Amino acid sequence: MPITVAALRETAAGERRVAITPEMAKKMHARGWRVMLERDAGASAGFPDGVYADATFGSAAEVCAQADVLACVLPPQDAVFGQLRERATVVGQLRPYGADARLAAMAARGLSAFSLELLPRTTRAQAMDVLSSQAAVAGYRAMLIAAEAAPKFFPMLTTAAGTIRPSRVLVIGAGVAGLQAIATARRLGAQTEGYDVRPETREQVESLGAKFLQVGVSAAGTGGYARELSAEERAAQQQALAEHLKVFDVVVSTAAVPGRPAPKILTAAMVQGMKPGALIVDLAAESGGNCELTRPGERVEHGGVTIIGPLNLPAGAPLHASEMYARNVFNFLELLVKNDALAPDYDDELVAKSCLTRDGTAQFTG
Numbered sequence: 001m002p003i004t005v006a007a008l009r010e011t012a013a014g015e016r017r018v019a020i021t022p023e024m025a026k027k028m029h030a031r032g033w034r035v036m037l038e039r040d041a042g043a044s045a046g047f048p049d050g051v052y053a054d055a056t057f058g059s060a061a062e063v064c065a066q067a068d069v070l071a072c073v074l075p076p077q078d079a080v081f082g083q084l085r086e087r088a089t090v091v092g093q094l095r096p097y098g099a100d101a102r103l104a105a106m107a108a109r110g111l112s113a114f115s116l117e118l119l120p121r122t123t124r125a126q127a128m129d130v131l132s133s134q135a136a137v138a139g140y141r142a143m144l145i146a147a148e149a150a151p152k153f154f155p156m157l158t159t160a161a162g163t164i165r166p167s168r169v170l171v172i173g174a175g176v177a178g179l180q181a182i183a184t185a186r187r188l189g190a191q192t193e194g195y196d197v198r199p200e201t202r203e204q205v206e207s208l209g210a211k212f213l214q215v216g217v218s219a220a221g222t223g224g225y226a227r228e229l230s231a232e233e234r235a236a237q238q239q240a241l242a243e244h245l246k247v248f249d250v251v252v253s254t255a256a257v258p259g260r261p262a263p264k265i266l267t268a269a270m271v272q273g274m275k276p277g278a279l280i281v282d283l284a285a286e287s288g289g290n291c292e293l294t295r296p297g298e299r300v301e302h303g304g305v306t307i308i309g310p311l312n313l314p315a316g317a318p319l320h321a322s323e324m325y326a327r328n329v330f331n332f333l334e335l336l337v338k339n340d341a342l343a344p345d346y347d348d349e350l351v352a353k354s355c356l357t358r359d360g361t362a363q364f365t366g
């Protein structure tokens, strides 16, 4: 009996991605797995049912009743866990922090659940790294939102009506999303600078043809991540940045510290010092925002400066975001399946660190 890998239509507000694309369904089929999807699961990502050559379709209840593995982009409604077969496996971005009811619902059904955001950022995990694949989409989309909302062109234009100077763009936080935002601003022709507290990002920013903004605060942490700044460091950063900010037309902020609320980097006073017509796109809005004026999901005007706090940016480019996400999921599932059966090796750190519940027993401690 082949294992059945399944996906439902995502139900989170505004979500358009799908966890299994036609290309990955084909690969799964080639492995001897059966693929089952809820009708229209991929439609909003640009994959109508007809383009899945290697899948069968049914209602959500039918899919749940037959799935050995449910792959999802974001957590489904808790009721879905009760519809799954006992001891089924769930894989996705399951947002476990502060989600006690969700964890209890999964445990009550005896499920094994793996949350891909918890994978360690090691070389071996790169092919399954949903944080990186989706952050790349978010960085690209954030810069397009900025370009669309800005009252200026990004590139320099020489026309009969005069010469337009390029916009000056600053990207705060040069991780995966920030570097993609920088690359996008450069492609659009803006005069682009990047800033991060990790010194090694200087070379990465410069390799994209952007300038590295020196602020004089360095905070490299462990595992390639930044650490949280002390109060003195934060004050020094804000003082130095406030001066620099006066020249920029667009700021895209992407700064994050794993497991912590987003660092507050841009104060109201700093925003007041910016040019009228300037624009901030705060990609950290989902985890509280890098700007203290950001309201998640909203657009705020403050003294002539616009602050946009977009949510779930990867859902705005659902076809490519799904393609990358589904590939991450497939690569992770290959870890779980041995000889055509689900057999997770809990001694493997990728399996152990991403595991929330194992046959219904809680493994996640927050």
Ligand code: NAD
Binding pocket: 121, 122, 123, 125, 126, 129, 131, 132, 135, 172, 173, 174, 175, 176, 177, 178, 195, 196, 197, 198, 201, 223, 224, 225, 226, 227, 229, 254, 255, 256, 257, 258, 263, 265
């Ligand atoms: P992230 O989303 O956690 O943070 C985004 C950026 O914000 C980081 O570059 C961080 O240094 C920066 N930041 C944090 N606090 C700041 C502050 N107060 N001021 C300015 N900047 C601040 O990070 P991410 O993009 O997920 O990844 C960060 C790094 O992790 C990557 O650039 C890479 O080096 C490493 N990584 C490694 C792998 C791998 O080897 N498999 C995969 C992904 C990422």
